[in-house]
Amino acid sequence: MSTSQDLPPKGGYDAIQWRRNLPSRGFRPSIYLGIMGAVSLFGFWRLSIAMRVAREEKREKTWARIHLLPLLQAEADRDTVRRHYATMEREKAIMKDRPDWADGKPVYHDGRLHAPTFVILEDAKSAR
């Protein structure tokens, strides 16, 4: 009587594949880190240039204004003085019947020129 026994194949079984078979894609992580660092460095370099230019342009605009400021201030001052003297004249005309009224006496005694805190509104029809 012949007996048959379950035996391994000739040469033995193949090795059991217990490791996951995942093909590695792309570069090493350190290379990605390096690329990111390089891109950031480039960006910060351009940013430094842009900030320097922006600062210089802001200074340019500021100095343009500084050069114009005395001109604009002088013009505004002439208008302020014109209105001040007009106010004085108007006050003199309004208070001409009051001998106890001191013409042009300032409200404050600090020696500064104060714009009047009130406005004489003209008649609408005559102002048109």
Added chain:
Amino acid sequence: MTTSKTNPREPHSLPYYITDPTPLPSHIPSVPEIGATSAPLLSASYFIGARCAPFNEDFMLCRSQSRSGEIDCLKEGRRVTRCAISVLDDINKNCQAEFRKHWGCLENENHDLSRCRLDEAPLNACVAKFLNLTKVIPNSDGTPINDYETPSFFKNKVKAKYEQ
């Protein structure tokens, strides 16, 4: 100037109500006003600063040293205005085309000097040639601002637009 039944009071905050046409008193000498709008003034500002620096500084010093500088510094103020008018007159006499092109660009480009470099360069050259005034930004490192690198893509686009 409309009155309604619900509010019969006339509005009185309109500007022509508070205009005061009274001229300056006769004892104050008159001076023509500059009469230029913001773009020509910005375009000519560095040349005004270059020629009128003594008058400007004198006026501002007077203003800061006097309590009522508005009245006390009228004479210095007239000098400032006359000097600025002379600069604008000279630019208009010698470099009118370049000047108009530059301040026209400033008006179109939201008064951004950096977007009008291509029109600024011929104006600076012309003014330096005829008026002998140069644009110098104080405390800069000596690099002319036109030579700064412009990294912005938008600026290059604007530049390309003007080079056409």
